Amino acid sequence: MNISALNVFLILVVCLFTIGIYGLLITRNLIKMIVVLQILVKPAILAFVLAGHLRGQHNLGQSLALTVIVADTIVAVLGLSLAVQVRKHFGTLDLKHLNTLRR
């Protein structure tokens, strides 16, 4: 793989990171926020694999990327579980109305 193809993936990492941060800042729905959080983690996985490829240490990059994928999935599961509980107890998923921890 030549260097220009790696540049394409590096630009992809930066673009996905930008989209993820922007979405996280402007989103108000709890479930939508978890969707955006998933988008934000994708460039981290891609960056680990890319760095492993660039350094010639594919297996180390893959090992770290696997750890990130597991952590990302667990964050999604716990976040969705919390969102369902919040919807059950407060009747809304809008962050603007979730300004208290008391039912």
Add this chain to the structure above:
Amino acid sequence: MMVWYVLIAVGTIICAIQAMRAVRLLTAALWLAGTSALVSVAIYLLGAPEVAAVELSVGAGLVTVLFVFAINLTGKEAVDERSLIPKPLAWVLIAVAIGCLAFLLLPGVITLPSEEVEPSLRDILWGTRRLDLWLQIVMIFSGVLGVLGLLGTSQVDLSFPGREDE
């Protein structure tokens, strides 16, 4: 081949933007699955087929199923599209975040270890990164508890205000 790389990158960015902009939560989850699938193709092209397979099955499969399940439990909810913080401030914060990333790329900021003969993935996972593996096991157990939390809410009270699909 270069055209395919660009197409995959552009497709991934379009899917991510659509997932962020989608009004319906189910649509956002499906666009997210598309993003995960295209990212897994990119990972495969970078020479990491094991991670690509895991990303495709977990990111595009399992997580999408979980999203659909949670959306079915919570129901549709119209959310005001106005963000809590002003959008110019969001762009300033993005610029700061990208600036921090760019700082890390400056020469001399991070010193990488010298290249050596790389052990196999199995040796790295079960030998060098053993703590990561234990951490993953703990995280998977907490994920099981999270799934129990999701499954334990089957009897959601449908009389809550804001539920529009009744």
